[in-house]
Amino acid sequence: MKIRLDILGKKYNEDKQYIRSFEYEYSDAGATVAAALCDINKREPLLDINKEPSEPIRWECSCLQKKCGACAMLINGRPRLACDAKLSEYGEAVSLAPLKKFPQVADLIVDRQPIFDNLRQIELWLGEKAQPDEKRTQLIHEASRCLQCGCCLEVCPNFYPGGDFKGMAAAVPLSRLISAVSDTEKKRIFAEYEKYFYAGCGKSLSCKDICPAGIDTEYLMVNSNAAAVWKRKR
Ligand code: SF4
Numbered sequence: 001m002k003i004r005l006d007i008l009g010k011k012y013n014e015d016k017q018y019i020r021s022f023e024y025e026y027s028d029a030g031a032t033v034a035a036a037l038c039d040i041n042k043r044e045p046l047l048d049i050n051k052e053p054s055e056p057i058r059w060e061c062s063c064l065q066k067k068c069g070a071c072a073m074l075i076n077g078r079p080r081l082a083c084d085a086k087l088s089e090y091g092e093a094v095s096l097a098p099l100k101k102f103p104q105v106a107d108l109i110v111d112r113q114p115i116f117d118n119l120r121q122i123e124l125w126l127g128e129k130a131q132p133d134e135k136r137t138q139l140i141h142e143a144s145r146c147l148q149c150g151c152c153l154e155v156c157p158n159f160y161p162g163g164d165f166k167g168m169a170a171a172v173p174l175s176r177l178i179s180a181v182s183d184t185e186k187k188r189i190f191a192e193y194e195k196y197f198y199a200g201c202g203k204s205l206s207c208k209d210i211c212p213a214g215i216d217t218e219y220l221m222v223n224s225n226a227a228a229v230w231k232r233k234r
């Protein structure tokens with residue numbers, strides 16, 4: 001099978017964007033976008049679809065097993081992990097672009113530091129020993145799968161870096177704390193959830209079914225709203 005990859009890139013320290021296209025042949029039906037990027041970058045010489053010499057495609061990966069979130073990018077306009085996107089889903093051509101909510105560093109690499117700055121700003125930690133409620137084990141397990149990949153932020157109409165609303169990438173780890181919080185820390189964690197997530201979330205649920213880790217964002221949000229905002233025990 002043969003596919004064309006159209007990549008919206010840019011060089012380090014330059015603003016101008018450009019598209020490079022590469023042809024890629026594969027026989028394994030399970031071949032992924034990540035596999036194609038790895039193989040293309042190994043070519044010597046590396047030529048684009050017009051047989052012109054090309055620099056390697058700059059992109060990030062670490063685990064290649066859907067565990068680190070580093071390879072998140074727009075694949076045919078939808079945020080996905082490159083190591084989880086099968087080429088066979090895309091027919092003869094597929095477009096790759098960096099996530100748009102974060103500064104583009106080079107080609108498919110973005111600076112996701114705003115996600116981690118948000119977690120620091122919220123002070124997303126407990127000051128004393130946590131005592132998770134056994135009834136909430138499923139919820140804590142669900143939340144612990146977050147990769148901080150940013151896919152949910154990409155589709156969220158209310159999130160932009162630097163804003164007060166920190167989006168689902170903050171609400172998911174917050175929901176773990178909400179499930180484990182002691183009486184003395186309840187006030188702070190609940191207030192942070194309300195200020196940094198609940199107040200700004202439009203409940204559009206655009207983030208539903210987008211998470212590559214399969215996190216049920218609606219389930220976590222409903223539980224966190226009930227505990228932190230409505231002070232209901234669930
Ligand atoms: S909730 Fe899902 S989509 Fe959002 S950052 Fe975590 S892993 Fe990525």
Ligand code: SF4
Pocket residue numbers: 155156157158159167168200201202203204205206207208
């Ligand atoms: S429900 Fe809508 S506004 Fe709230 S986090 Fe999800 S996408 Fe964003």
Ligand code: FES
Pocket residue numbers: 060061062063064065066067068069070071072081082083084
């Ligand atoms: S390389 Fe780690 S999630 Fe894709």
